[in-house]
Amino acid sequence: MAKLFRAAIMGPPGSGKGTISRRIAQSFGLQYLSSGHYLGFNLLRPRFSAGVLVKTYVERGMLVPDHVMTRLMLPRLEQVIGHSWLLDGFPRTLPQARELNNLCQLDMVINLTVPFETLKDRLSERWVHPASGRVYNMGFNPPLVEGRDDITGEPLIHHDDDKPEALMARLRIYKDVAKPVIDFYKSLGILHSFSGTDTDRIWPYINTVLTNKMDTPHSDARQTQ
Ligand code: G5P
Numbered sequence: 001m002a003k004l005f006r007a008a009i010m011g012p013p014g015s016g017k018g019t020i021s022r023r024i025a026q027s028f029g030l031q032y033l034s035s036g037h038y039l040g041f042n043l044l045r046p047r048f049s050a051g052v053l054v055k056t057y058v059e060r061g062m063l064v065p066d067h068v069m070t071r072l073m074l075p076r077l078e079q080v081i082g083h084s085w086l087l088d089g090f091p092r093t094l095p096q097a098r099e100l101n102n103l104c105q106l107d108m109v110i111n112l113t114v115p116f117e118t119l120k121d122r123l124s125e126r127w128v129h130p131a132s133g134r135v136y137n138m139g140f141n142p143p144l145v146e147g148r149d150d151i152t153g154e155p156l157i158h159h160d161d162d163k164p165e166a167l168m169a170r171l172r173i174y175k176d177v178a179k180p181v182i183d184f185y186k187s188l189g190i191l192h193s194f195s196g197t198d199t200d201r202i203w204p205y206i207n208t209v210l211t212n213k214m215d216t217p218h219s220d221a222r223q224t225q
Contacts, residue, residue: 005030005214006104008087010181011112012174013167014119014126016199018135020112021088023203028210031080035073035089037133039064061166063173066095074103094180101188108213109185110206111193116171118197123167127156140199 007030009017018034025032039054057064073090077100091097100106125138129149136143136156144150160166185191192209196202 004082005084005108006087006106007085007108007110007210008091008100008106009110009112010092010178011110012114012119012178013161013170014123015112015114016202017088017112018133019141019199020110020203020206021086024086024206024210027207028214029084031083031085033073033076033080033085033087033090034133035069035087035092038072038076040130040133059160059166061161061169061173063092063177066093066099069096070099074099077103091181093177094184097181097184105188106185106190108210109191111182111185111191112202113193113195115197119171120167123162124164126158126162128159129154129156 005028007024009021009024011017018036021032021034024030039058054064054068069090069092073087073096077085077087087100091100122137122140127136127138127143127147128134129136129152131154132149132151134149134151135141143156145153147156148154149156161170182191192206194202194205
């Protein structure tokens with residue numbers, strides 16, 4: 001049996017984590033687990049008791065408390081114990097990274113760095129299909145029909161936390177909390193950083209590093225949104 005591979009991707013809001021994660025999942029067959037998508041999905045479920053609290057944080061661009069996030073995400077990882085996976089958006093803080101490390105050790109952490117102005121431009125033009133998490137950008141990967149998801153034809157939405165005020169808060173918070181997480185993974189020797197303004201230029205480097213790290217064969221990168 002091929003060795004299991006566990007990775008996480010981190011980077012500021014709009015750095016392309018979701019876009020690159022989908023390419024990785026498609027090319028390398030990893031299960032894709034997104035904390036943002038999982039939070040959004042749970043907010044739609046009446047049985048999710050922390051829903052109101054979580055909504056307040058997300059809408060303001062603030063981080064959801066660590067204990068809520070670990071209670072949401074760690075059981076999810078236990079469900080995919082026999083699979084290789086890629087985590088997007090978790091862990092976000094040092095306490096989350098430590099809790100995750102107690103449950104399982106990651107093989108690789110991908111760290112994206114993208115200039116601030118680029119992030120602002122991208123997010124102001126982002127449209128999302130809420131049910132699937134598919135993202136579009138009016139310049140980079142526009143939907144086939146304006147305002148509609150390519151696969152289902154359902155309406156696309158602009159997230160409240162992509163609006164300017166929440167966006168600035170998210171970018172500020174990211175700067176503060178990411179550094180200790182980056183240092184933690186650096187100290188474990190598993191951090192790989194990739195910088196640039198274009199996802200399509202960063203992607204071949206990520207593809208090469210992953211190919212070298214994983215035993216499984218890979219297919220060519222493909223845009224999957
Ligand atoms: P999320 O959902 O984890 P963020 O804020 O980290 O959200 P986000 O905004 O989803 O990250 P991304 O995934 O890094 O961004 O980027 P993306 O969606 O792939 O790309 C952004 C846009 O740029 C898209 O429109 C895409 O098409 C376009 N794009 C990509 N590449 C290019 C390019 O090369 N050129 C151009 N022109 N466009 C491009 O977290 C949301 C909230 O949930 C909570 C927090 O409140 C958080 O704010 N949360 C947590 N709280 C605490 N702990 C955690 N672990 C949490 N996880 C989530």
